[in-house]
Amino acid sequence: MRNDLELDAIIEDYLLGKLNAQEMEAFEQLRLNDATVDHKVVSHKFFLASMDTFAEQLRLKEQLNHIHSEIDVEGLASTLRPHPSRVVQLWRKHKSAIAVAASFVVLSLVSIYSIQHSTQQAERYRQLSNRVNNAIKTQNSLIRNIKHNNATSDKPSTQNSFGGTGFAISTNGYILTNLHIINGADSLYVQNSKGESFKVKSIYTDPQNDIAILKINDKHFSNLSSIPYTIKRNTSNIGEIVYTLGYPKDDAVLGEGYVSSKNGFIGDTTQYQVAISVNPGNSGGPVLDNNGNLVGIISGKPDQTEGAAFAIKSKYILEAMRAIPQDSLGINKLSANKKSLLSGLKRTKQIEKIQDYVFMIKAY
């Protein structure tokens, strides 16, 4: 018994590192030789560790109790206890939910407001685009007015004249242009690059796609030679180089650029957006690619973007052409099947070839 106690004391001193080097060595030797001693050391080590954590936990608890005693538990409890009033209870319970709900309401109000706001903006866009169209007319009317002033009015003065561009879709005098150019006009004339004017009448209009087909009704008009350009069947890719010839003034003007977007005004899938700077009067002009394929028709431009225009996709030209009696167009009509006469030519040569087929539209 006595020995046991001494052994315990030595083990504890050993574990706590209180033995001197010599004793330490002696004890480690003993530990190696005697398994029971070794077992005692291990179990005591475990016991001491348990005791240590236990002691630490107790001290921590004591500390917590001490802190706890500083808190006014009664006071807190009375404010936090389930309130007799249901309303207050509900409020406490759902405080966060109510906050979330409130912020949701605020958020939705804000978004509703902004949606309304943005639709207002969209409408304004559309109105502005109309105004672009109007501008086309007023711009041209200005040109006319100046002309009338210069020409010291041989003719009885006509009030307003609008102008645009159109192009031949058959050799026998069918011309395609934008509907908005000729809308509401009393009489229509086209003028070719040589300055000759022919009277035309409207044969077909497609208000949805803003397309109109005119027919030259003039005995001075002689048939054109075969149409140099063809219609492109596929949709064009972004980046494709395109150009247009039009009459923003009395002479034909070339505008060159590229297809910049597959959709037009506010995602209008019937149109492309092209990076060509156009002016009032360019409306109705053909948009051609490098090989002389008709990609579209210039129809308008965004109000706030510089150097961009919208072009009606070429497949709607085909649609419009199908809508009129096929025989009347004659054999030499615009088609998608032939090879373009322009392909492989330089731009100057191409313009030379097509300028006889692009007309200025004059609406009075």
Add this chain to the structure above:
Amino acid sequence: MNNSLKSSVPTDREVILGILNNSEDTLNKLYKAYYAMVLQFILNNNGDEDDAKDVYQEGIIILYNKIKAGNFELSSKLKTYIYSVCRRIWLKKLSLNSKKAGNITDYEDVFAVEEDVENHEEKDASFAKMQSALDHLGEPCKTIIQDFYIHNLSMQDICEKFGYTNTDNAKTQKYKCLQRLKKIFFQP
């Protein structure tokens, strides 16, 4: 809620650093910062102030040990962690006492802390074992052991406190007590 308590809420980083550095002040602040939250939860879920104290202290101890162990990763706010732990403990207690726990009134977000709570319960069991071993020891052994191992008194102090004639006698007494305690503690 009590504003003076709320205003002194330490940041989560402060708490972790403070606990790692054994700062009593941090522990104090931490304890006071979130007590009201747990008290409210317990009071509104079939508990009283004493329950709240027990549960909250257990929760704080779990957090404390986790931080001390060095493997605490702040994946949420401490507030959420403490709330989740306390909630878990309280739900367990409720089901143990087969009290009604059907409709728990929550005040904060909760996330899964089952593992931490269970780890703590294991530890707690070993503490309970130690405690009951001490309780079975009887006087004066219990006090001698507590004084030496828990309150870190020297043998000299113990010798004087218990009126032993010399420290050797006190030591012998201590080892006798220790032997008995170990016997009880290691009993299966």
